[in-house]
Amino acid sequence: MQALIERIGRSVGGVVGTLFQAGRDAVDLCLKTIIPFMAFVTFVIGLILETGVGDAIANGIKGFSSSLGGLMIVCVICAIPVLSPLLGPGAVIAQIVGVLIGTEIGRGNIDVSMALPALFAINPQVGCDFVPVGLALGEAEPETVTIGVPAVLTSRMITGPISVVVGYLFALGL
């Protein structure tokens, strides 16, 4: 009897402990990463909405973001092998452009149907800065890394525009 109680107590304790630790990790991530970035993003949004900057950006972005062809041009530019590793780190560029386009969608300057293709168009450079590290995490040989880096960067030139088209097709009928 006592052994049973002990076992129940221990397993309940284990479950509660795991859940508590999970909650601690969650709040930690929120405080240390999500909220700081949110503060930065909301400041950018405030600037866009309240100053003339927004209209200037809107005019610049609108031409590219309101048509499939325009988005594909943006995508090809972001995927150029020399640029893509520079645009990649922390997805900061993608996040800022995402906020810019999102703000313009909110103001009605860009149609909602462009949201999904835009999500891919602004992001063909994802992880291009991180290829050697990512491959090292997968315990790849140095030889694989030497060929793998240009392979991934070149591949993005092709798959970038394709991803925009896929996004466009998936947005049909939304």
Add this chain to the structure above:
Amino acid sequence: MDALVNGAEAFIQVFRTAADVFVGFTTGIIPIVVVFLTAVNALVKFIGEERVEGFAKWASQEGAIYMPVRYTLLPFVAVFMLTNPVCYTFGTFLPEKHKPAFYDSAVSFVHPITGIFPHANGGELFVWLGIAAGVEIVAPDMVTALAVRYLLAGLVVILIRGIVTDIIYNIMAARKAGVE
């Protein structure tokens, strides 16, 4: 004097608007992300590393038949369970020549997944949230549908990326072997 006051007013208005948006994000996004993160963190711990690794070994086999598994299901499970950037360690289980393609596939999924599973890449939520915030204003009932489509389109895109990168890697590797 009036100009000064107007200037100050315009200046402070930027921060008022920013603060309003911040409050909106804080009440709209943070609570659900925290609760969700907690649930998934716990789930991952309960499932345990061994079972996930067993699956990874099965999914990383060679051969064209395993391609859809290798470049859709495996990256999905890797990013969902291990999150960015630990997910790339799944490359360990793959044959050497498929590692670049797997990396390309997995890294391309760390944003499409955030629409529905924000825990997977908590530090880079605003690729999705930035655009979603705009859609929320114009068509609030479309946001979830958009998130689902972003996820599905992401799966198609990572499959294409995996296959294309595989081909390009093979060509480059063969060319290099030819030179030497």
